[in-house]
Amino acid sequence: MPLPYYVSPEQMMQDKAEYAKKGIAKGRSIIAIEYVNGILLVAENPSASLYKISEIYDSIAFAGAGKYSEFENLRKAGIRHADLKGFMYSREDVTARSLANGYSQSVGTIFSQEQKPLEVEILVVQVGHNGHANEMYRISFDGSIIDERTFAVIGGKAEAIQALLKEKGLTKPPDLREALSLCIASLEQIGSQKLSLESLEVAVLDRTREGRRFRRLSAADTKQLLAT
């Protein structure tokens, strides 16, 4: 009987990580950035109906990069988790922290136990109101969770865009228009191509809204916003 090849755990993890990274690197990037009244999410997305950014709960949004089917599953699981929690307890008891922890658990378990790791990177952001700070969590393919401030980037060219935004040295949150043009400029500079507004998916979590704070901005909305 042939002996199965011995593969050291380190090697196995490294291979899996490489595989996942490769999958994610193929995709485009998504930026989340704090602005005066909330959080702005901008994704490069040629499709107008297959969303990368989505609402999870009253003040929580989700963004996924990588394989669509995989982050779509995670998104649905997140909505179920949030709605269940909100129904069982109260709407204010649904927090991005618990959601991000759940995601981290699930993604981490799949990374270590399954043959194929998830080729996804996700963002869970919550806009703070009543004097609370915003929360932004980035969850990697291996389940590691990173608490971000001011801005967060996921997807193929995440590191380059992150460096670019860091260079700008934002000291205080910009207004919505400024934040949007900053995001578009960064995406254009890294992708070295002009982006049409139709190829962007833009959404905000606006703390000035009541109840459900998530709002999508259509191409016409963004155009109008940039023109003012």
Next chain:
Amino acid sequence: MKLPFLPNHDDSSFFDFLTQHHPALTPTGRSGFLQAQASGEPMRGGGAMNVPHATTVLAIKYQQGVVIAGDRRATEGFQIAERRIEKVFKIDDYSAMAIAGAAGPCIEMAKLFQVELEHYEKLEGVQLSCEGKANKLGQMVKANLPMVFQGLVVMPLYVGYDVKRTEGRIFK
């Protein structure tokens, strides 16, 4: 794959999700009812007839939409339990419902229905059609049938603005 955070479920209905994975949280999933059923004991409670009810809710269509209204009194036997109870609920941006029957289960159903529609909208990316919403509510009322035999009647009146037909609609 079984993980706490990824239940095997691919339905867009929150009500079905609760029924399958958390039956204790559904209005009909009470252990009391299940016990009574298991022991074969005839259900007590006197049936719907003994529950005094005098709620009136009504809805009227007008040109641009539909109005819904109800009285505000809640009673417990011959006593007034609450003078300003809420019987008309906003369900989402395009619909509302009013309730008549046992207050507890009624309010619970309204709340569940709100979550149901919001859940569907978030999962699918689009809202249910007006008729779809009414059908879903109908199914929920039907699922409540076992409770009706215990005297906990839920009678909703649902109104919605049908965006496609551009008119208000009333479902009873």
